Amino acid sequence: MVHIKRLQEDGADILAVIGEIDASSSIELDLAIAKSVGEGSTRILVDCSALEYISSAGLGVFMSYIEEFQDKKIKMVLFGMKEKVANTFQILGLADLLHISLNKQDAKKMLNELSV
Amino acid sequence: MSYQYSIGCSLENLKGMRDFVRKSLRSHVASDVVLNEIILALDEMCSNLMIHAHHCNPDHRLEMSIDVPQKGKVVFEIMDDGEMFDINRFQEPKIDNLIHEKRKGGLGIRLVKSIMDEVLYVKRNGRNVCRLTKQVA
Numbered sequence: 001m002v003h004i005k006r007l008q009e010d011g012a013d014i015l016a017v018i019g020e021i022d023a024s025s026s027i028e029l030d031l032a033i034a035k036s037v038g039e040g041s042t043r044i045l046v047d048c049s050a051l052e053y054i055s056s057a058g059l060g061v062f063m064s065y066i067e068e069f070q071d072k073k074i075k076m077v078l079f080g081m082k083e084k085v086a087n088t089f090q091i092l093g094l095a096d097l098l099h100i101s102l103n104k105q106d107a108k109k110m111l112n113e114l115s116v
Numbered sequence: 117m118s119y120q121y122s123i124g125c126s127l128e129n130l131k132g133m134r135d136f137v138r139k140s141l142r143s144h145v146a147s148d149v150v151l152n153e154i155i156l157a158l159d160e161m162c163s164n165l166m167i168h169a170h171h172c173n174p175d176h177r178l179e180m181s182i183d184v185p186q187k188g189k190v191v192f193e194i195m196d197d198g199e200m201f202d203i204n205r206f207q208e209p210k211i212d213n214l215i216h217e218k219r220k221g222g223l224g225i226r227l228v229k230s231i232m233d234e235v236l237y238v239k240r241n242g243r244n245v246c247r248l249t250k251q252v253a
Contacts, residue, residue, distance in 0.1 A: 001131055020131065020134075022127070022130050022131070022134075022159060022163070023127045023130060023159075023163040023166075023167070024127035024128050024130060024131075053134070053152070053155070053156075055156060055159050055160060055163070055224070056160055056222075056223035056224040056226075056227055057163070057224075059223055060222075060223055063215055063223075066215050067215060067216065083148070083149055084148055084149045084151075084152035085152075087149050087152065087153065088152070088153075088156060088227075091153070091227060091230050091231065092211065092223060092226060092227065092230075093211060094211075097211070097215070
């Protein structure tokens with residue numbers, strides 16, 4: 001249901017999330033982020049351009065890392081969301097708590113400008 | 117127009133339910149964003165029931181019906197047996213608390229209440245019925 005591809009670009013880990021994240025598949029997202037962090041990444045980009053759907057289980061995964069990332073000075077930016085997916089983040093006001101950008105170029109810029 | 121779907125209480129079955137809702141409402145809901153909101157709210161309701169009321173037992177079933185009584189109004193019913201899981205009884209967690217406690221849950225109820233206009237619970241023939249209403253015009 002969800003497939004996550006990991007690649008590296010300009011010193012950042014890019015996690016491309018493809019498909020749908022719900023209560024049965026959110027663990028995949030959690031494992032992918034944990035693996036990236038576990039291997040020492042401090043700059044993470046989440047490519048959401050092929051993310052078709054996300055439920056609260058997936059939102060909860062992103063939220064669960066907010067404090068840890070602040071403590072460990074890890075920066076994460078999400079980018080490329082379709083309107084319907086971005087709307088899900090907006091309903092809960094999470095767009096203000098996470099770093100979300102329109103496209104990869106802006107996301108990289110945001111990653112460089114973020115202070116943690 | 118009305119549509120019905122029966123789903124076993126396994127989280128793996130949520131995708132099939134979402135596809136059913138999308139197909140049923142495609143001609144009734146013009147906005148892709150609103151359609152996704154509706155699908156999201158029903159996904160949250162079903163996953164909550166599966167986890168909290170049925171402990172993900174695939175032999176337990178939820179029956180869903182979608183009714184479009186008039187243009188611009190959609191009524192959903194989710195029926196199940198067992199203990200009633202009434203989301204109106206739960207205090208919505210504050211976002212700040214969710215971050216601090218690192219709870220990967222609790223957001224679903226907030227989503228359902230934000231998206232649906234009304235969430236009501238009744239008993240019918242001894243079964244629990246959760247009725248959700250949404251204006252889509």
